[in-house]
Amino acid sequence: MPHSLATYIALPGTTGEAMEHWHEVFGGELEILRYGDMPPMEGMPFTPDPRAVAHSTLVLPRGAGVIAGGDSMDDGTDYPVRGTAYSLLYTTDTPDEAQGLIQKLIDGGGATGMPFEQAPWGDWYGQVFDRFGVMWAFSCERA
Template identity: 75%
Template sequence: MAESIATYIALPGTTAEAMQHWHDVFGGELQILRYGDNPMPGMPFDPDPQAVAHATLVTDAGIIAGADAMPDGHDYAVQGTAYSLLYTTDTPDQARTYLQRLVEGGGREAMPFARAPWGGWYGQVFDRFGVMWAFSCAGE
């Protein structure tokens, strides 16, 4: 197996819904493993059997992995942090399609998709889970 690197996101109990939404937007192969699917004795906490232990969405552009956040007493914010994903597309129309799907799925535009100072295209949207998606394209 070749080396790779993937984004890993821990969401507050919404990982299954988020991964399914991203699968609907970007396509690819989605796998979700819940704690109840494969009980793991000796865990330092008693997980909800429906909570996501590990999920992967493999797309042509890359891999997004994640799980429901650990019950450690911390409530980490997603939106309003430096937490974001950059998706580079081949064409501006492809980026516009993804941006539109994320907005139609309950997200909101953060920065209009337009020509960037460096000559390409760039825009941002926050999806309904608070994850900021930045889209970039070299140009038409």
């Protein structure tokens, strides 16, 4: 198996909803495995909600990448989702394609973080926070 890198996101009980939303926005192949779909696991240190997402993957079209994730288990640790220390960078072929994806995220309850426009370095760049608090950065080489 060749090496690969996928983004993995653990959301607080909203991973299934987020993955379905991203599937609507970007397309691709979506698989969601919930704890209730799995056989009982002896020695599990917690009893998960059977509706919670154990693991999910969204393979984006045209080999654009993979987003994987699962529901975080509430262990009292506070890891904020919305922030600017990270983002998912999605590069498109044209500015119009990026604008369309950004609009779908906004229409789905997101908000603009930085307008998508031509940047000082000549390429196109912008940011949007989706309704789950995940920051999506969009980039496109100058047309």
